Amino acid sequence: MDNWNILLESTNDGFTIATVLEVPDCQIRDETKEGAVEKVQQLLQKRLDKAEIIKIPTPIQPSTLENPVMRFAGIFRDDPDFIEIMKEIRAEREQDSDL
Structure with missing residues (x-):
């Protein structure tokens, strides 16, 4: 299990936006902070179910x-x-x- 960094932002209209910092386009808006966290976790899990993370060597100049x-x-x-x-x-x- 990996830990992911989630940015929680309160909007002027009382909603909470949860964004996975490592995957900025993985974002949810919800009425509560708890709801936003739960939903962004689900969204991230769905995305990772279809994805693969690999490491590649990069030559350093x-x-x-x-x-x-x-x-x-x-x-x-x-x-x-x-x-x-x-x-x-x-x-x-x-x-x-x-x-």
Whole structure:
């Protein structure tokens, strides 16, 4: 048994709309919240009785896995000013941690 996410919305005219978030076109409108939940469950079950859920592998492009910030990693590696600034920051942190 899988759990499904159901969005319940109250309308201005007193009805409740129940929508299966994973299947947005699976939606019911009813006079009560309980009725909407029950009916959307039935509608989902009817739909799943005629359906099949499969998983397929999808190749992931390496560019989508790369953190865009990483293109800047190491750009100050040989900058003497940056190295000095980092030493000062480290000294301040160590001093703060001693307090």
